[in-house]
Amino acid sequence: MAQVLEFKLPDLGEGLTEAEVVRWLVSVGDVVAVDQPVVEVETAKAMVEVPCPYAGVVTARFGEEGTELPVGAPLLTVAVGASPDAVHEGAAKSTESEGSGNVLVGYGTGAAPARRRRVRAGLTGAPGSTAGAAAAPSPSPQAAPASRDGAPEFAQAPVSGHVAAPAPAAPPAEGPVPVISPLVRRLAREHGLNLRELTGSGPDGLILRADVEYAIRAGAVEQAPGATPAPKAPAGPTAASVPSGEGTRIPLRGVRGAVADKLSRSRREIPEVTVWVDADATELMHARTAMNASGGPKISLLALFARICTAALTRYPELNSTVDTAAREIVQLDRVHLGFAAQTERGLVVPVVKDAHAKGAEALTAEFARLTEVAREGRLTPAELTGGTFTLNNYGVFGVDGSTPIINHPEAAMLGIGRIVAKPWVHQGELAVRQVVQLSLTFDHRVCDGGTAGGFLRYVADCVEQPAVLLRTV
Structure with a gap:
């Protein structure tokens, strides 16, 4: 005899409380196996496929594509031990379910309360419903989801x-x-x-x-x-987007909302200061050309800056730290997890290269390339987006020279890299055309003073101008 089990949106980690249904991978009546992905959802951090812990026949789905669901909301029901011919019987039995026993904020062990849902622009709602209009609550977890031909189910x-x-x-x-x-x-x-x-x-x-x-x-x-x-x-x-007489309203949600929250918190909590310096990157560019001409995997410029950064953090560990405000302590970290800003179609994300201090230029190049590709596909996991201790921001790719970036909370510093451009420069006592880059360091003034920050930035600039300086720490 089939048993109908309810599968709820699981805790996706890292404080995430909701996710948007992007694409269903199964339909009512499909047979699913244990740990088979059943739905693709988008959180504030990444796009993820959610596997179902049950094997059986799908009897109901909850949430149209474009619907935002909180953690703990029902995703689907599965008739365990049923054949596809028993779908209707399983669906009927699911209405008698008394809940899964999971206890989450706002939920008991019975039917979940009615919830508000939102729909993406371009998705068709029920007849007569419009974006921003209040509508009837969605069905309970035990009932089959209402079709788009029924009553409106999306509420503001x-x-x-x-x-x-x-x-x-x-x-x-x-x-x-x-x-x-x-x-x-x-x-x-x-x-x-x-x-x-x-x-x-x-x-x-x-x-x-x-x-x-x-x-x-x-x-x-x-x-x-x-x-x-x-x-x-x-x-x-x-x-x-909601047009009005004063413009267009664009919700701060998903990645854009997460970025807004994090940057606002950083600006509120961290007394940040920015210092900058121009550096002659001609020798660094020559060194990279020589490396890539010797055969083997190509070395990226970002990887060379990352290698310089990790060496500088070894000398100035104050900048590889975080502030525990509750304990009123500065926590200096013994491992460098290097974040780097990456622009994607979904917005700005900061993937993290774990243990960057233990990687050489080739390994760093490969990891930057892998994480960038995954970021563009929107498939970074929460683990790949969290845990950074220091961030590189290569805004030079946008054709700008300088910036005063906001620190990626709860880190203590961020190194900005401007574009490398030919400029007149005094080299060995003579005016010459050199490849010049502007470097900026934004740091938390609670963890160190200007002397430490200036020393860090000067060391980075020295390595850029004379890459042989790095040989002392290799």
């Missing part, structure tokens, strides 16, 4: 919560209210806010700190003598 996700407003995913009358952290719950309690009266802007109605802070500000304005009621927060855009 608000930007921030507000008091006493209807929500597609309101918390139940009993049981815990889904809150992102105990700190947010305490903040609400200290200001006398009833969490059940707030609308969460997180996945599946999860109440975020921004929601509570907005409610506090709104309440303060309403209580001020003679104050007019605070305007409600504007309704947030759907996944599609």
